Amino acid sequence: MTGVPASAAGGSSGARRAGPRGTSGPAAEPGECTSAGTAPGRTGSGRGAGTGTGEAGRGEAGRGGTEPGTVQRGVAPGGATEGGAAGRGGKIAAAAVNQASVWNVANLLTMLRLLLVPAFVALMLGNGGYDPAWRSFAWAAFAVAMITDLFDGHLARTYNLVTDFGKIADPIADKAIMGAALICLSALGDLPWWVTAVILGRELGITVLRFVVIRYGVIPASRGGKLKTLTQGVAVGMYVLALTGPLATLRFWVMAAAVVLTVVTGLDYVKQAIVLRRRGIAERRAALKETDG
Numbered sequence: 001m002t003g004v005p006a007s008a009a010g011g012s013s014g015a016r017r018a019g020p021r022g023t024s025g026p027a028a029e030p031g032e033c034t035s036a037g038t039a040p041g042r043t044g045s046g047r048g049a050g051t052g053t054g055e056a057g058r059g060e061a062g063r064g065g066t067e068p069g070t071v072q073r074g075v076a077p078g079g080a081t082e083g084g085a086a087g088r089g090g091k092i093a094a095a096a097v098n099q100a101s102v103w104n105v106a107n108l109l110t111m112l113r114l115l116l117v118p119a120f121v122a123l124m125l126g127n128g129g130y131d132p133a134w135r136s137f138a139w140a141a142f143a144v145a146m147i148t149d150l151f152d153g154h155l156a157r158t159y160n161l162v163t164d165f166g167k168i169a170d171p172i173a174d175k176a177i178m179g180a181a182l183i184c185l186s187a188l189g190d191l192p193w194w195v196t197a198v199i200l201g202r203e204l205g206i207t208v209l210r211f212v213v214i215r216y217g218v219i220p221a222s223r224g225g226k227l228k229t230l231t232q233g234v235a236v237g238m239y240v241l242a243l244t245g246p247l248a249t250l251r252f253w254v255m256a257a258a259v260v261l262t263v264v265t266g267l268d269y270v271k272q273a274i275v276l277r278r279r280g281i282a283e284r285r286a287a288l289k290e291t292d293g
Contacts, residue, residue: 104161109152113173116145117180124184124240132242139240145177146233175203181236190239191255198259199232202266213273216280224268228261 123138152170156162179200185191210219235258238251 106152106156106161109148110169113145117176129188135242202262206269217276224265228265231258
């Protein structure tokens with residue numbers, strides 16, 4: 001860069017007086033360094049901004065290809081360029097935008113589900129656990145938890161609100177409310193313990209399996225898995241309510257369908273995990289052969 005703004009604070013008498021608009025002093029003389037490079041017989045430093053104390057001296061030649069005698073756009077006193085500062089500021093701002101806040105709507109819904117777990121248990125076991133009114137309030141809490149489960153993941157993916165907290169807390173909240181409902185129902189004698197063991201065992205087992213094979217890839221959620229979740233929610237919700245007559249018979253068959261889907265989709269996930277692991281091992285071996293070869 002070949003010129004210094006005339007308004008540099010504390011400038012010494014060695015600084016050039018600004019010429020016409022867009023220039024700073026006379027044009028570069030033959031052999032003088034410009035921002036585009038150096039001329040024969042001169043060193044790599046040219047006339048530029050000072051050290052930041054207001055003195056105009058010799059600084060490093062600016063980058064950008066400015067013509068001799070013109071002021072390089074964006075040069076501030078002290079040698080800093082507005083472009084460089086803006087670039088660094090832009091990266092910081094972009095990082096702040098990309099890193100979604102923990103206090104977003106998706107995570108708030110997840111936190112609500114976590115808070116509903118103890119509330120649901122208190123309502124479910126209230127007044128001995130067999131009061132229809134208390135069971136109705138418990139069903140309302142369970143329904144809210146299930147509905148928010150449908151929305152928080154969709155909001156996080158749609159509006160780029162995915163956070164590390166959400167990745168960990170969301171599956172915990174899902175399994176916590178479902179596990180609390182199943183355990184309460186079995187403790188009250190409304191649901192056989194083996195049904196609770198099958199459903200919870202499958203959920204915990206698949207979660208562990210996902211972490212085991214995550215080095216090879218991610219097991220995607222299948223339509224069968226989504227149908228299983230929906231059927232489980234409907235079946236458990238019907239058992240939470242104090243139903244009698246035909247509705248009590250209907251909830252038995254809905255729960256039976258949920259158990260079947262739980263087992264079938266669990267086996268399908270195991271199959272996918274085995275295939276994913278074998279494929280990942282084969283790809284690594286092929287990559288090692290290409291590297292050695």
